[in-house]
Amino acid sequence: CDWRSVGDYRDIRYEVAEGIAKITINRPEVRNAFRPQTLFELSDAFNRARDDDEIGVIVLTGQGDLAFCSGGDQRIRGDDGYIGDDDVANRGIGRLNVLDLQVQIRRTPKPVIAMVAGYAVGGGHVLHIVCDLTIAADNARFGQTGPKVGSFDGGYGSGLLARIVGQKKSREIWYLCKQYDAAEAEEMGLVNTVVPLAQLERETVSWARQMLQHSPLALRMLKASHNAVDDGLAGVQQLAGDSTMLFYMTEEAQEGRNAYREKRTPDFGQFPKRP
Ligand code: 1HA
DSSP states (O other), X not given: OOOEEESOOSSEEEEEETTEEEEEEOOGGGTTOBOHXXXXXXXXXXXXXXXXXXXXXXXXXXXXXXXXXXXXXXXXXXXXXXXXXXXXXTTTOXXXXXXXXXXXXXXXXXXXXXXEOSEEETHHHHHHHHSSEEEEETTOEEEOOHHHHTOOOOSIIIIIHHHHHOHHHHHHHHHHOOOEEHHHHHHTTSSSEEEOXXXXXXXXXXXXXXXXXXXXXXXXXXXXXXXXXXXXXXXXHHHHHHHHHHHHTSHHHHHHHHHHHXXXXXXXXXXXXXX
16 A cells, blocks of 8 residues: 655654555654543544545554554653643643544544554453554554543443453453454454464555445445444434435435525425335
């Protein structure tokens, strides 16, 4: 893939090629741990990929072979959350803004692939959980660390994890804070496939290319449909919003708009009452 770099970021890289956006957390010195700045930039990049109608698939990854992401940067963890440079000026108020990014990844109406080499642990593990698909290198290691470092993610990090691997396994992962290798992760359905590290990007791009050959609207509807139950009314809203979008594309809906604009009574009688 011939990646072209776009945007001006400090903590991440945003690259595009042949309909794929690749978003890379670029803090390898801390195993790609995130700070508030990282998450604001990731949010901007996901917006960019969403709004670009040339982009059909998004890849989230970490710089280097050692880590996808190691979660929140513990060096700048204050007494109430993670404190960024701007927050220091703002009286040092902490943030848990990775939660906003999790929701944004779920909401992004395009498939998101987590491309994992090395560690995906803590809040970094939850980021791969909320991605649609995970392609792992054979050196990948997965786990939650919350109870070890004084944290927990009771939202997607627990609830969605339990939907993926089952209640018993999810509780084991969280209560014991064990690490799991790529083969174990595949065994429990936590990742889609495992490939040799040297083939990680080639395999991920191949999955992306296959999806790019498929109907973008069908993929969008499938993502919203898979989200719907687990996201509650917000999930129903996403799916319903897509229904509204499709409805707007019909002559029947357009008759309502046209009649309003033309100040006449709408003629919905011309449309079939479908069986
Ligand atoms: O749970 C939440 C949240 C819950 C609700 C709402 C918001 C949340 C937001 C965040 C989080 C969390 O992410 S809590 C969990 C935080 N993360 C961790 O507990 C993982 C900590 N790191 C590790 O366990 C290990 O470093 C590692 C398994 C990822 C890698 O081990 P390895 O290969 O042996 O390397 P290591 O020597 O440990 O790390 C290399 C360097 O990276 C070290 O720095 P150095 O001694 O060279 O100066 C290490 O301190 C640094 N580093 C790694 N991870 C982090 C980190 N520095 C800051 N924060 C990190 N997360």
